Amino acid sequence: MANLNEDELKVFVEAVRHYFQHQTGKQAEIRASYLADIGMPRYDYTGLITLSGKFRGCVYFSAPRLMVRELLIQLQEPDTREDNLLDAVGEVANTIAGNARRHFGNALDISVPVTIRGESEAIRSSVRARPFAILLRWQRHEAVVVVDIDSAN
Template identity: 45%
Template structure:
């Protein structure tokens, strides 16, 4: 299996930017992008999509509840319960997966998002050296872990 190239990784960074720009009219600030070599700390809400086909692996979106609440409120949603927060982070992960399919090919198979509460979800599901993008939107942090390899 081959690692992703810079253009393929940039696809995910741009997808994150576009998601927030379209939904909120404000792009997030990308604070870092790196190859993780140790434990990856996530946040309480995690959305995971799994890829198979020409690419194998998964993408994890990890955010604190405060970020998701702000996004829901901007959409006019007043139900800020844990199930709705989980749906919101799952939707972000699903959108990133859908955007990846547009660029990486329609044969790419993407799972329904897995939604988890608790930061241990990120640590238990990453390979040894995943690509990590950290960001801030409206002073709220988030992490996108891109753990894909080309077959």
């Protein structure tokens, strides 16, 4: 997977679409998907999944506070305190990575989500010079999924 092909990238785009449609009944609009050059977009809350096995790297979902809060409300979760906001971004990242695992099979091992509050500078491209970014809009809010994976070979 040194160079993700178009079909492999579509797995992640479709996982994003599926998550929002299935969980909220409201589709996310994919605004753009591209190879990121300098700095990857990050928002108030980030859920990050580390990948290992025959693949290595990470996938993360990052969204602004208002979007995550609205997501919880759509999921009929009235508790929008900090812990639940962090849990929500972790769950989105976990679901997206889980959908990718179904496509790539047992060769893709996924970690439990790590959640981060704030636009952490600690998140850097770990395996690709140019990670793949999927910009999305859901309920008037912008967010991003970043796919930074490569073959472990």
